[in-house]
Amino acid sequence: xxxxxxxxxxxxxxxxxxxxxxxxxxxxxxxxxxxxxxxxxxxxxxxxxxxxxxxxxxxxxxxxxxxxxxxxxxxxxxxxxxxxxxxxxxxxxxxxxxxxxxxxxxxxxxxx
Amino acid sequence: xxxxxxxxxxxxxxxxxxxxxxxxxxxxxxxxxxxxxxxxxxxxxxxxxxxxxxxxxxxxxxxxxxxxxxxxxxxxxxxxxxxxxxxxxxxxxxxxxxxxxxxxxxxxxxxxx
Numbered sequence: 001x002x003x004x005x006x007x008x009x010x011x012x013x014x015x016x017x018x019x020x021x022x023x024x025x026x027x028x029x030x031x032x033x034x035x036x037x038x039x040x041x042x043x044x045x046x047x048x049x050x051x052x053x054x055x056x057x058x059x060x061x062x063x064x065x066x067x068x069x070x071x072x073x074x075x076x077x078x079x080x081x082x083x084x085x086x087x088x089x090x091x092x093x094x095x096x097x098x099x100x101x102x103x104x105x106x107x108x109x110x111x112x
Numbered sequence: 113x114x115x116x117x118x119x120x121x122x123x124x125x126x127x128x129x130x131x132x133x134x135x136x137x138x139x140x141x142x143x144x145x146x147x148x149x150x151x152x153x154x155x156x157x158x159x160x161x162x163x164x165x166x167x168x169x170x171x172x173x174x175x176x177x178x179x180x181x182x183x184x185x186x187x188x189x190x191x192x193x194x195x196x197x198x199x200x201x202x203x204x205x206x207x208x209x210x211x212x213x214x215x216x217x218x219x220x221x222x223x224x225x
Contacts, residue, residue: 002156036211038157045115045206045215046157057213089157091210100170101147101159101210 003028004090004104011110012080020107022073022090028102030071033093037066037075040087040106049088050075077109085111114138118207118216120192124223130194134207134216141165141188147210148181148192150203151218158203162210163190197223 005023012018022035029035035053038046048057050066053073065076073092077084090104116139120132134146142165151157161171163181171179180193194201202223208215 045208045218046213047215048211048213051211091157097173100172101162103149103157103159106156 002105003094003102004092006088006090006104006107008105009108009110011112012077013112014080014082016080017076017078018080018109020075020077020088020090020109022075022092022104024071024073024092024094024102026071027096028071028092028094029068029073031095033095035066035068035073036091037064037073038089038091040089042086046089080111082111085109113214115214116207116209116216118205118219120205120219120221122219122221124197124221125225126198126223127196128223130197130201130205130221131191132205132207132219132221133189133191136188139209139214141185144209145170146183146190147208149206149208150201151206152200152203160192160194160205197221199223 037050039049040046053068054066063079067074088107094102114137116134118134145162145164147162148160161181163169163183165185169181178195183190204218204220206218
């Protein structure tokens, strides 16, 4: 049971826009902690996609964008491409007994 | 940038102690927290704990009683010990600096009798 809640799976056709949600609570996202997003291709380590809620590291296409509101965060992918098929994980911090660093359960994105 | 390199035993029996080490190359070591994260097969990521160059650790409360993370700043290395392992500890273990793509290659640790 992850502290942050993500949909287990999503799918979309090439060219479409998809949004992955990450729902937390008042002890993590709602407490003002930043959210980072990671992309994990099969058999590889996670790669940072978005940091500080909405910032893209150098080299990440602007098709990827992040936002945060209240106790939730979202990752949007526009112009979906086949190579975007991967697992996506949100990560934040928590000030309760749930832990300190917390992750979502991950979302498997399938590009049809 | 050279990613961290990690190593350690990949097959353990129940009740044994998991031990992994992570080395950081060509990257500033001081001033950051370095984490261990694990991913059970087919599941999401779980943070195990972190340590900084001064040796101050933070642990996931759910694992705290069994986890020790140590640092050797002179070698730019940090290590993970997890005692009394069970099948539930089977996972790919990563060392990483969170908030970056600076992650180790991952080590599959299997606990089986």
